[in-house]
Amino acid sequence: MSDMQYTNEHEWLKIDGDTAVVGITTYARHALGDIVFLELPDVGRKVAKGEDFAVVESVKAASEIYAPVTGEITAINDNLPDNLDDLKEDLDKGWIVKIKMDNPSEASEYMDKTAYETYTAGLE
Amino acid sequence: MSDLAMNDNLDDNTMIKAPAMEDGNRGLHYEENLLWEKERADRPGVDFPQPEGMKLRTGFEARGDIGLPQNSEPQTVRHFVRLSTWNYSIDHGFFPLGSCTMKHNPRLNEKVARLPGFAFAHPMQPASTVQGALAMMYELQNWLATLTGLPGVCLTPAAGAHGELAGIMTIKKAHEVKGNTHKTVILVPDSAHGTNPATAAMCGYTIRSIPTRETGRLTVEAFKEALGDGNDVAGMMVTNPNTCGLFEKDIMEIADLLHKADGYFYCDGANFNALVGKVRPGDFGVDVMHINLHKTFSTPHGGGGPGSGPICTTEELAPFMPSPIVIKDGEEFHLEEDGERETSCGRLRSFQGQFGMHVRALTYMLSHGGDGLKQVSEDAVLNANYILSQLKDDFYAPFADSPCMHECIFTERLQKENGVTTLDVAKTLIERGFHPMTVYFPLIVNGAMLIEPTETESKDSLDRFITVMKDIANEAKTNGDILHENPVSTPRRRLDEVQAAKEPILRWKDAG
Numbered sequence: 197m198s199d200m201q202y203t204n205e206h207e208w209l210k211i212d213g214d215t216a217v218v219g220i221t222t223y224a225r226h227a228l229g230d231i232v233f234l235e236l237p238d239v240g241r242k243v244a245k246g247e248d249f250a251v252v253e254s255v256k257a258a259s260e261i262y263a264p265v266t267g268e269i270t271a272i273n274d275n276l277p278d279n280l281d282d283l284k285e286d287l288d289k290g291w292i293v294k295i296k297m298d299n300p301s302e303a304s305e306y307m308d309k310t311a312y313e314t315y316t317a318g319l320e
Numbered sequence: 321m322s323d324l325a326m327n328d329n330l331d332d333n334t335m336i337k338a339p340a341m342e343d344g345n346r347g348l349h350y351e352e353n354l355l356w357e358k359e360r361a362d363r364p365g366v367d368f369p370q371p372e373g374m375k376l377r378t379g380f381e382a383r384g385d386i387g388l389p390q391n392s393e394p395q396t397v398r399h400f401v402r403l404s405t406w407n408y409s410i411d412h413g414f415f416p417l418g419s420c421t422m423k424h425n426p427r428l429n430e431k432v433a434r435l436p437g438f439a440f441a442h443p444m445q446p447a448s449t450v451q452g453a454l455a456m457m458y459e460l461q462n463w464l465a466t467l468t469g470l471p472g473v474c475l476t477p478a479a480g481a482h483g484e485l486a487g488i489m490t491i492k493k494a495h496e497v498k499g500n501t502h503k504t505v506i507l508v509p510d511s512a513h514g515t516n517p518a519t520a521a522m523c524g525y526t527i528r529s530i531p532t533r534e535t536g537r538l539t540v541e542a543f544k545e546a547l548g549d550g551n552d553v554a555g556m557m558v559t560n561p562n563t564c565g566l567f568e569k570d571i572m573e574i575a576d577l578l579h580k581a582d583g584y585f586y587c588d589g590a591n592f593n594a595l596v597g598k599v600r601p602g603d604f605g606v607d608v609m610h611i612n613l614h615k616t617f618s619t620p621h622g623g624g625g626p627g628s629g630p631i632c633t634t635e636e637l638a639p640f641m642p643s644p645i646v647i648k649d650g651e652e653f654h655l656e657e658d659g660e661r662e663t664s665c666g667r668l669r670s671f672q673g674q675f676g677m678h679v680r681a682l683t684y685m686l687s688h689g690g691d692g693l694k695q696v697s698e699d700a701v702l703n704a705n706y707i708l709s710q711l712k713d714d715f716y717a718p719f720a721d722s723p724c725m726h727e728c729i730f731t732e733r734l735q736k737e738n739g740v741t742t743l744d745v746a747k748t749l750i751e752r753g754f755h756p757m758t759v760y761f762p763l764i765v766n767g768a769m770l771i772e773p774t775e776t777e778s779k780d781s782l783d784r785f786i787t788v789m790k791d792i793a794n795e796a797k798t799n800g801d802i803l804h805e806n807p808v809s810t811p812r813r814r815l816d817e818v819q820a821a822k823e824p825i826l827r828w829k830d831a832g
Contacts, residue, residue, distance in 0.1 A: 232821035255817040256760045
């Protein structure tokens with residue numbers, strides 16, 4: 197998992213060719229508390245970088261999940277809404293969507309694991 | 321329930337002995353079944369005589385069992401009275417729920433609302449027969465205009481969020497009339513009440529968020545970035561003082577920039593209790609705002625009435641307000657007819673709004689007077705700052721470098737070192753006889769505890785709360801595990817909120 201990248205908004209992304217696999221971080225998972233609902237987007241939807249594409253709802257609040265890159269959603273993890281415990285920093289089970297990137301260079305600006313850990317430590 | 325004392329003397333109920341509470345919540349609590357669980361199949365609640373010579377059209381024999389519980393009148397009365405003792409309201413004790421302004425509802429309000437001319441007026445009576453009621457509403461419009469510095473007033477919105485809808489519909493109508501079809505965005509700070517972005521979305525706008533996390537306040541810099549060239553911005557929704565209990569210091573400069581981009585400033589009036597008689601929102605650039613009559617002017621949730629959220633607007637926006645408003649024509653008053661004001665964004669609901677709340681709010685204003693209302697907000701701010709100053713060494717206060725307004729904010733940061741969370745603090749307050757503060761809001765503050773004491777609490781009452789909060793902070797340090805168990809004396813302990821959200825049971829089902 198060391199080659200995952202991280203956003204300020206607590207999404208993780210893993211680049212696989214021209215596709216970004218996107219999920220939410222363990223930090224986000226803990227901050228949200230017990231999660232009760234996840235709304236997934238439709239496959240084929242175009243998203244712009246920074247646009248919200250999914251909603252995750254916990255007993256505390258509803259939060260949006262933002263696209264880290266511009267592109268088209270080519271796959272969604274149908275398994276997640278019924279298995280919310282899997283929604284975590286886990287490439288195999290915890291991914292939310294796969295986005296085919298219009299501009300792969302967008303993905304280069306995000307933090308690595310060490311930088312993200314420093315960032316979240318500053319938020320506490 | 322095994323560890324709680326039971327009493328078989330009460331027919332089908334259990335008494336729970338609760339320990340003495342700091343805030344007067346002592347004595348016996350009643351366990352209580354559902355009405356369906358109380359009934360006995362062999363004992364109908366009411367006996368009807370058999371009518372002679374007539375076909376029986378009611379009752380079990382004629383219609384079969386339709387699944388209504390069979391309980392007698394005294395059983396039913398006791399059921400609801402017992403349930404009511406589970407309730408906690410401002411009339412029980414201190415209710416420091418942040419952003420809710422849970423102040424005492426003076427009983428004079430209730431007396432005036434029960435005057436026959438108000439209580440028995442019917443909304444379909446001819447205007448000529450309810451001149452007093454209309455004069456009362458007109459007077460309330462004038463008071464609100466004076467207090468906000470915004471001359472257009474529409475009393476019809478039936479709650480705070482309804483007022484927000486009215487306000488944004490008014491702004492939308494104004495842009496429509498100007499031909500501003502390119503204005504599709506509403507700016508909302510990330511500390512806003514959730515109803516703000518929801519309202520803008522309801523009206524068809526796109527929401528652009530303004531980050532405020534760093535300082536808890538809007539900055540000119542962050543606003544400018546969100547505004548861009550302003551071409552697509554229809555307006556901005558801001559609560560002032562904001563949900564961190566802070567006055568937005570740069571609000572006039574921000575309002576100027578917004579106005580230059582031909583955007584309108586909507587102010588959420590939820591926190592108006594900090595400003596009444598001190599600051600007129602119209603003077604810091606507000607174009608339209610709603611007023612929670614049921615907060616700022618007493619009668620809070622569970623303490624008097626339903627909601628009521630009138631809006632106040634500038635002269636420029638007044639033509640676009642919802643209808644009806646009360647108009648004075650010579651010495652006569654009348655409610656606008658539909659279509660009488662052609663530019664209005666339309667009617668929001670039936671009749672004239674929450675009339676009973678209008679009576680109570682005006683009673684509150686007249687009984688306090690202008691100077692009294694000013695003292696209300698000064699005392700509200702004083703009480704919040706007293707709590708902030710007394711607790712800021714025990715709980716982390718993120719914005720304590722300057723005084724707060726009518727509410728103060730703490731976080732779980734110090735307690736979390738010992739594994740104690742905001743939720744544990746809230747549940748322990750329940751155990752100690754207090755309603756908790758607002759928790760985990762605003763969202764920009766991790767583990768937030770938002771405390772709004774209001775001006776109607778005495779120093780003694782605040783000191784009892786402060787003592788208990790200090791106890792909790794000490795317990796968190798020395799014996800934090802105990803706090804995870806709270807509450808232990810309530811009829812129910814911690815509820816499974818996750819299962820309740822995922823698999824809600826929305827109606828009673830026979831377990832058999």
